[in-house]
Amino acid sequence: MARLSAVLGALTGDGGTSSFDPADVADGRAVMLLARDGHGAVIGCGAYRPLTPDAVDKAAEIKRMYAEQGCGAALLAALEQRAAERDGYTRLCLSTRRVNTRAIAFYERHGYRETAPYGRYVGRAQSICMEKRIG
Template sequence: MNITFETPDQPAVHALIRELDAHLYSLYPAENVYALDIASLCAPGVLFAVVREPDGAAIGCGAIVIQPEYGEVKRMYLRPQARGRGVARRLMEVLEAKALEHGCRTFMLETGPTLDDALALYERMGYRRRDPFGDYPDHPCSVFMQKESGA
């Protein structure tokens, strides 16, 4: 497995984002899916990583949007066949390390309450539940989490 920072504007990433969106929209009402589109993921201040198999096939992605006071984890996705191998944890570690290089010391995220594997991963990595942040409304379809870096 290889994790590199790449442009999100490429066909392999478009396919990953379509899969992620289909999954999220199957679980939650559209107004409660706070997804960034490809153009937003290409904006300055967005760190976007792609996970690839040794043969080059894209199997996952994730981003951190650097805000003035925190980095927000966005668009975390692994294809089902890539799950259960520690890949998501490694992707998060790579994203956080890159964000630390950009001066980010606080990480936040919003995720869905039924995404049990994601919630468990975030908790194992030191994220703790918190109140809504940014422009997010307080809603039962959202779980908000935060982690302070020790670096």
């Protein structure tokens, strides 16, 4: 997560640590996954945490997604699969900065579409919120 914060800090001026606390994944309906290379070194991470309490439209929020060495697609797929199968989420949401065009393009390639801002992102023109139906 420190590598992610450094990259985001250089790109946007904000490392994003204020919007995620590692304790957020202590909830039984949340998860943090790590991607490792063949030698066991961490090359990526991603988490999701509950976003809505609604049992009908159960949404989780993707947080702290970071990937090196081309592991991003596999990491995102693992998060989506686990969210749907283990925790019964029907929708994944996320927010990133509009200046982070690489992340936006990545998520669009994987089926995420822009949606109305939610939570702390309402009224923040620099943010883009995205979502994908998974369940």
